[in-house]
Amino acid sequence: MIQKLGTEIRKQQIAQAALSLVSSQGLKGLSIAGIAREVGLVPSAIYRHFKNKEEVIDAILDLIRERLLANVEVVTAETGDVLERLRRLLRLHIQLIRDNQGILRAVFSEEVMNGSPERKARVCNTVETYLRAVAEIVRRGLEEGVIRADLEADSVSVAFLGMIQPAAILWHLSEGRFDLTSHAERAWEIFLGGILPKNTTIEPG
Amino acid sequence: MIQKLGTEIRKQQIAQAALSLVSSQGLKGLSIAGIAREVGLVPSAIYRHFKNKEEVIDAILDLIRERLLANVEVVTAETGDVLERLRRLLRLHIQLIRDNQGILRAVFSEEVMNGSPERKARVCNTVETYLRAVAEIVRRGLEEGVIRADLEADSVSVAFLGMIQPAAILWHLSEGRFDLTSHAERAWEIFLGGILPKNTTIEPG
């Protein structure tokens, strides 16, 4: 028989396998049987570690939250320059989405949009937390005067997501034909033009 | 017995009922039984007009395509001013999404993302067609010099969507708490700042 592992380890394995499956087949295509196969177990074994499929989905969402928020920590540690932070966060975010197609699929899924109100609220909270973190960076830019004073940090943070989202959708829909990375670069130019104080010279880099 | 209607009329009724149901319950919650109830028929009657559920979903997607592209026609007819066209299109688009929550849900659905490649390609084509139309407007702005000459029309059109998408998601996730309309106004300011030639004065309105 296969080795028996502690439930904490199994939970991790199962959550990661599930996210990986969602990346390749979407949440609809996610079955307990599929997860079990991926982990090397039999379907019913999953129920030793999760009450039901819903709990597995919640675990996927937790994983996504972690990874998303981790990026903010990274850029905050890397540089103190506001614009540079935003630029790097943009790149990390895009990298995350590229590596992990399941993220978008899960966030937009029916399971979230029409699942329990608690789950939806939790995902909403994840997005809002991320936005608050971005807004925090922006706010510092406002204080330092490197961002147009007449803008609100909250609006800018949503606009930041605007550089990523539609492009990511297109990338998904087009099976990768749409060039996500190079779009991000050009979107950054527009974004920068929108948030810099009126008579600022943009230095490339 | 209920009145018998021609299949063309029924198809329309069914597609609209389906889109309406998707708006309230998502594509996952869309059942043949639910559609039948909405139209006032019995489940099996749906099969007189559609081969199977897949065909019904395709009908929903066609409806969405129509409504989305119709907005471009409207603004093109309404005004010749490039910036005004974009601004009005933004408003119409947001109105469309507000009135019809099913649109986002359907486009991001598993049925599209993981359905038949043909379907996915068709939805991709819808989005690309919409973007091309926006890019066409932008291109004219470039010629007229009301838009920064160093930008590419295609990038600007995706950025246009960027004003809408993340906000729409937030609106959905937050159960309408996020103020979609007022965000659009502020996003427009940033967008405008990003696409206007460097030393342009923004006149309100």
Add this chain to the structure above:
DNA sequence: TTAATATGTGAATTAAAATTCACATAAAGA
């Protein structure tokens, strides 16, 4: 008026997964 046909009905049938349960066995401590 009467065929012919398209549309509608209700009762099965099918199918695909999730979930449960009785049983087996590895792991860990006394």
Add this chain to the structure above:
DNA sequence: TCTTTATGTGAATTTTAATTCACATATTAA
């Protein structure tokens, strides 16, 4: 070693919709 307990297994069972089909009846046109 011996016991206990958490994990793992395989065979049912349940659930939920989609789908099919034989039958009924509006509608239309000849």
